[in-house]
Amino acid sequence: MSAVVADLVDQVRGGAFGLPTDNEVSVGFTTRQAVRHDTRGTGYRNEVLSLRVGRAVGSCAVEPGTVDDDLVYDCIGAPVDALFDHPVLAVRVAALDAYLMAARPHEEHADDNVRIDQGTSLEKSLVRAGHVVDLLGAVPGQRVLVVGVVNSLLHHLRDRGIHYRPCDLRGGRTEWGEPISNDADLTGCDAILATGMTLGNGSFETLRAAAVAADVPLVMFAQTGSAVLPCLIGTGVTAVCAEPYPFFWLDGGPTVLHRYREAR
Structure with a gap:
């Protein structure tokens, strides 16, 4: 994880954004997409891991096929603070994104x-x-x-x-x-x-x-x-x-x- 992102996690854990870090992930899901727009000669695929904390959904794109259902299921019920240390980078990013979305609505x-x-x-x-x-x-x-x-x-x-x-x-x-x-x-x-x-x-x-x-x-x-x-x-x-x-x-x-x- 980037040094500045790691610093941001430290700020979150230090209470800088107010929202408790023991809030649990209530929903996890993946979104798989394939697209080829009208008149375009090429298409592409996307896959996104998303985690929900309270009313907020945080997301991280992944390479298609790299996230399985068990990984998503294991995130459910986990406090976001624990997921900040998850071995899979996409989980760490999605958890931080969900936390900050809940703490700082766009x-x-x-x-x-x-x-x-x-x-x-x-x-x-x-x-x-x-x-x-x-x-x-x-x-x-x-x-x-x-x-x-x-x-x-x-x-x-x-x-x-x-x-x-x-x-x-x-x-x-x-x-x-x-x-x-x-x-x-x-x-x-x-x-x-x-x-x-x-x-x-x-x-x-x-x-x-x-x-x-x-x-x-x-x-x-x-x-x-x-x-x-x-x-x-x-x-x-x-x-x-x-x-x-x-x-x-x-x-x-x-x-x-x-x-x-x-x-x-």
Whole structure:
């Protein structure tokens, strides 16, 4: 786990957020998704582990097929404090996310809460992506390292004349046939746009440290750790577009994004 996330856990255990850490997980579940938007030539799969504490649901994306039912069942009834030490990183992230979501509801703490109206999966994906890219503040001609390739994000970057370097552990190619690297090389980039999934796969700290060393903005789009990452603004994270469960791709009706920005 990232050093700054470990520090956040220490703050939680020290009572900084008020909510007792002996609150138990009442519900655990996984969500498995496969999608190929209309007019798009490629599709993808997602799997998410979610844990509920009180009224809040915390989530962490995982590689498909890596979380079994027994792991989820073993989390039920456990106090969140115990799960902060769980051997599986995804469980630790989801438990911390649920705790912080309960302690700091997005509706009360975000800088703005943005409604995404009803629409097809592609329509909602593009609207969401536009609100994420807005947080970058990038201008035409700049280059962004995109970690966790989402074609709708690349669409908006292209449309705004912003260059990008796509990076994803899965590799492959973008919708426009561009090769996707699995090396998050920041050389020549003016900003980083990264998925919250980096919290769950252990790569977040490397990105955060690189952003600090290069003095470039680090903007996170977060379904994973949507309540964790806003607490890290100021440690190298400059903005977060937080999207708690249920995610936009689960429902054709209205959904909400919560955006946070570093104070200037």
